[in-house]
Structure formats: C-alpha cells, structure tokens
Amino acid sequence: MAKPVIGILTWREGHSFKEPGYFRSLVKEGQKLGATVFIFSHKDAFPDKKQVRGYVPLEKGGWTHRTFPWPDVVIDRCRTAQDGYREFRKQKHFIYANNTFTNKMSATRLFTNNENLIKWIPATVDYSLDNLTRMFKKHTILYIKPGNGTGGKSIVKVSKTKDGYRLLGRTRGYGRRNLLFKDISSLGNWLNRWVQQERIRKGSFMIQQGLDLELIPGHVSDMRLLIQKNENGNWEVTGEGMRIGGVNNPTSNLHGGGRAASVADVLHKRFGVKKTEEIVAECRELAHGIVSAIEKQYGSMLEFGLDIGIDTRGRVWLIEVNPKPGRELFKKMGRSDLYVRAIRRPIQYAMHLKEESVKE
Ligand SMILES: Nc1ncnc2c1ncn2[C@@H]1O[C@H](COP(=O)(O)OP(=O)(O)O)[C@@H](O)[C@H]1O
Ligand SMILES: [Mg+2]
Missing domain, CATH: 3.30.1490 (Dna Ligase; domain 1)
Incomplete structure (x- = not known):
C-alpha cells in the first residue's frame, strides 16, 4: 500500500509556526512509523491541483517547503485562526482526524445536560x-x-x-x-x-x-489527563500529571507559571495509595464519558486534554476540555515515554483512518 500522507494544518507566518518543537517531533515520529508528515496552513492548499505546499524541518534547524500530494488525512492543529482559516475549515477538503469543537461555555452546557456527567460538572x-x-x-x-x-x-x-x-x-x-x-x-x-x-x-x-484545589496549602493544583484515539481507533488514556500553581495564583496553567508533578507526588501524601487509585480510576471513567458525549454531538475526534479538579475532600470535577492539548506536562514531569507516546498516537490514528478509508 502507498505510504500514508498526513498533513498537519496550522498557523504559519513565513517559516515560523506556533509549536515548532512539537511539529518537528510529529514529522520525525511519523517517518519512523512509515508515514509522510508535513505541516501546512490553509494558504498552502491548492484544491484545484490537489497539491499542498508542505513544510518539513531541516536536520540543521529551520524549515524547508516543497510540493506534496493531497494528504490522505489531515490533523487540525490550528490554535490561532488566521484570516480565511475558518472558511477553509468548513469546506470538506480532506478527511479530518478531528472535527471542530466548541468553546468552554457551550461545552459546559453540553455536559451539564447529560445525566451521566452532571455529577462531575461544577x-x-x-x-x-x-x-x-x-x-x-x-x-x-x-x-x-x-x-x-x-x-x-x-x-x-x-x-x-x-x-x-x-x-x-x-x-x-x-x-x-x-x-x-x-x-x-x-x-x-x-x-x-x-x-x-x-x-x-x-x-x-x-x-x-470554585473548587477548593489547595491539596498543597497555598497552591492551586489540578490534574491534566490526556485521552487519545489509538492505532485501532479506540479511545485510550495516554497519561496524566499534576500542575501546581504559584502562591496567590488562581490558576495552575504551565504558561501562567505552574509547575509539573506526578499524580503520586501530589495525591499520595494527601489521600494515600488506595484512595489515589480510586481517584485516578474515576478520572479515567470521567474522561471516557466526556469524549463519548462530545462525539455524539460534534462528530469524530482525535484527542483531548482534560483539566480535572480533585478537591481537598477527594471529589473529582471536570474543569475544562482542551481539543488541541499540549504535551509539555509529560516532558516537564520527566516522562519522555509518555511524551513520545502522546506524539505517536495521533499519527497512528491518522494512519488507521487512511486504512479504513481505503477499505470503503
Ligand atoms: N471552577 C474552578 N474551581 C477551581 N479552580 C478553577 C476553576 N476554574 C478554573 N480553575 C483553575 O484555573 C485554571 C484555568 O481554568 P480553565 O477553565 O482551564 O481555563 P483555561 O482555558 O484558561 O485553561 C484551571 O486549570 C484551574 O487551576
Ligand atoms: Mg485549562
């Protein structure tokens, strides 16, 4: 079978991208898995010619571009909409690995209206x-x-x-x-x-x-759980970690100065090993429930990063669902195994989608 061609749709300005390190890893892992992977923006697609101007990293640093065939599957990783992106995305040019999602308020409404999920929604x-x-x-x-x-x-x-x-x-x-x-x-x-x-x-x-997330007194901390489709097209939790905000910081986000820790580091001290296992199991159950509710409403998806609050009494709450999640937390936790798995999965799933589309 021909080598799968996978395009990563994103923001581009000249030769610069918003997440160059992540894209470099995607292209590299894609090669190892036997796929052709390139990065492009909506301005680089030429539907009439069925060609795309795709960007790939150079060994010595920087990027180069060349003409690629029309991708078999596209992963939408555009986190900042440039002019024309939204219109382009609405047209069904490609098989997309991920449908478009919605904002925080509408997502919260969707979950609140679901009787299986409401217990986890503040x-x-x-x-x-x-x-x-x-x-x-x-x-x-x-x-x-x-x-x-x-x-x-x-x-x-x-x-x-x-x-x-x-x-x-x-x-x-x-x-x-x-x-x-x-x-x-x-x-x-x-x-x-x-x-x-x-x-x-x-x-x-x-x-x-507001949830009382001061598992560590004086600091807000919460869990980030990554759930992804695997090479068989099934949802699987890739991993989870904790983010700890600074003193007097109402948020734990890494970009806002939060630091990374393992689940055991934060939860064992507070709840002990057995209760921690129960909490993690509940977080995973929540994650599977959430993605299934989302797919019913918005169509097939690729991955989500869930912000999960575990309050001081050990109750589990969903704070937010991120459709284009980062993976830096795993790196910051020193878990390069999880980081690599988190990079490979979207490619493996895109390859699975290609195989499925050929069968049809
Ligand atoms: N209802 C809440 N109770 C407690 N902490 C919250 C709540 N909402 C947000 N936070 C804190 O703020 C952070 C950012 O909120 P979030 O809704 O994830 O917004 P963003 O999209 O900006 O990440 C969360 O990770 C959490 O640390
Ligand atoms: Mg968040």
Missing part, C-alpha cells in the same frame, strides 16, 4: 451581577472566566472571607491582581469593568462554582 452560569449574588449564597469560592478563553488568561478567583471578598486574578498578559473588597457591590463594580476590559472577541464570561 455549577456554571453566565456572568451577571444577579448571578454573582445568587452563586455566593451557595458557594464560598467562585471563578469568573471567559466562556471562550484558554491558557489561564483573564481568570479571577473570588473567595468570601470574614473581611470581605478576596480576589486573585490573572490578566490576559498574565499580570497579577490581588484585591480585597469589603462588600459585594464594590466587587461587582470592579468585575463589571474587568469583564469589559478582558473579554475576547466580544465573548461573554461565566461564573463557576
């Missing part, structure tokens, strides 16, 4: 001052975050204390905020301005039940 409502007051009647911590955000940006955590409302925030540039409001109306005034200043593409904000 209470979430649209941002408004009425909802802020209502949510504080039930919860002592609230998170206010963009319904279409990523990377731990523009997020605030507000905790009700005996002195008032303590707010910790990260701006879109990862600037820090640490403020105390004496009453809810002064907090509300500040938040109303914040959601205007920080909003992304006219998007709105959500208020979410």
Whole structure:
C-alpha cells in the first residue's frame, strides 16, 4: 500500500509556526512509523491541483517547503485562526482526524445536560451581577472566566472571607491582581469593568462554582489527563500529571507559571495509595464519558486534554476540555515515554483512518 500522507494544518507566518518543537517531533515520529508528515496552513492548499505546499524541518534547524500530494488525512492543529482559516475549515477538503469543537461555555452546557456527567460538572452560569449574588449564597469560592478563553488568561478567583471578598486574578498578559473588597457591590463594580476590559472577541464570561484545589496549602493544583484515539481507533488514556500553581495564583496553567508533578507526588501524601487509585480510576471513567458525549454531538475526534479538579475532600470535577492539548506536562514531569507516546498516537490514528478509508 502507498505510504500514508498526513498533513498537519496550522498557523504559519513565513517559516515560523506556533509549536515548532512539537511539529518537528510529529514529522520525525511519523517517518519512523512509515508515514509522510508535513505541516501546512490553509494558504498552502491548492484544491484545484490537489497539491499542498508542505513544510518539513531541516536536520540543521529551520524549515524547508516543497510540493506534496493531497494528504490522505489531515490533523487540525490550528490554535490561532488566521484570516480565511475558518472558511477553509468548513469546506470538506480532506478527511479530518478531528472535527471542530466548541468553546468552554457551550461545552459546559453540553455536559451539564447529560445525566451521566452532571455529577462531575461544577455549577456554571453566565456572568451577571444577579448571578454573582445568587452563586455566593451557595458557594464560598467562585471563578469568573471567559466562556471562550484558554491558557489561564483573564481568570479571577473570588473567595468570601470574614473581611470581605478576596480576589486573585490573572490578566490576559498574565499580570497579577490581588484585591480585597469589603462588600459585594464594590466587587461587582470592579468585575463589571474587568469583564469589559478582558473579554475576547466580544465573548461573554461565566461564573463557576470554585473548587477548593489547595491539596498543597497555598497552591492551586489540578490534574491534566490526556485521552487519545489509538492505532485501532479506540479511545485510550495516554497519561496524566499534576500542575501546581504559584502562591496567590488562581490558576495552575504551565504558561501562567505552574509547575509539573506526578499524580503520586501530589495525591499520595494527601489521600494515600488506595484512595489515589480510586481517584485516578474515576478520572479515567470521567474522561471516557466526556469524549463519548462530545462525539455524539460534534462528530469524530482525535484527542483531548482534560483539566480535572480533585478537591481537598477527594471529589473529582471536570474543569475544562482542551481539543488541541499540549504535551509539555509529560516532558516537564520527566516522562519522555509518555511524551513520545502522546506524539505517536495521533499519527497512528491518522494512519488507521487512511486504512479504513481505503477499505470503503
Ligand atoms: N471552577 C474552578 N474551581 C477551581 N479552580 C478553577 C476553576 N476554574 C478554573 N480553575 C483553575 O484555573 C485554571 C484555568 O481554568 P480553565 O477553565 O482551564 O481555563 P483555561 O482555558 O484558561 O485553561 C484551571 O486549570 C484551574 O487551576
Ligand atoms: Mg485549562
């Protein structure tokens, strides 16, 4: 059978890409697996000629491009939409390994409406001052975050204390905020301005039940679980790790200064070995439930990075589902075995899709 040709669709400006290290590894692992892999942007596809200008890394560093045949399967890894990308993506030019997904708020709604999943979903409502007051009647911590955000940006955590409302925030540039409001109306005034200043593409904000994630006192920490389709087209959890935020940081994201640790490092101390095993098993059950609900609604997918909160009582909660997840956590944990597996799986799955398409 002809060598499978796999294209990675992404953002490109000249010879620069957003995730050059990851793409280098993808092309290299693809070669080892017997596939031709290249990187391209929507501007590089010429449907009339059934050709693509594809980029591949040079041994000595940098990138080169040449003409490739129309790919058998395309993995959409575009995390920043350039002009024309969305329109291009809507057309059915290729067999895509991953369908398009949705934003955080719509995803949360989908899961909340699923009776098997709702137990893992923190209470979430649209941002408004009425909802802020209502949510504080039930919860002592609230998170206010963009319904279409990523990377731990523009997020605030507000905790009700005996002195008032303590707010910790990260701006879109990862600037820090640490403020105390004496009453809810002064907090509300500040938040109303914040959601205007920080909003992304006219998007709105959500208020979410805040989880107590201080498994390590003074630090927010949560789990990142990677679930991927394998070479047989079945979902499999590739691995998980923990991210630990800095002091007075409301988020654990690596880009916002979070550090990596293994699940055992963080959970054993707190819960012991047996309870940790139960927690991890529940996280995996959650992950399988989530991807199956997503595929029912949005079609076939490739991989997801799940942000999972394990609160101080050992309860498991879904915080967020990332459709184009990073793998740096495994590297930072010193788990190069997981890192390599996480790179190979999408290629193996794309090769599986090609085989399936030839059979049809
Ligand atoms: N409801 C919540 N309770 C506790 N911590 C939260 C909550 N929502 C977000 N966080 C913290 O903030 C981080 C970023 O939130 P997330 O919803 O994943 O947004 P982003 O898309 O910016 O990563 C989470 O990984 C977690 O550490
Ligand atoms: Mg996240």
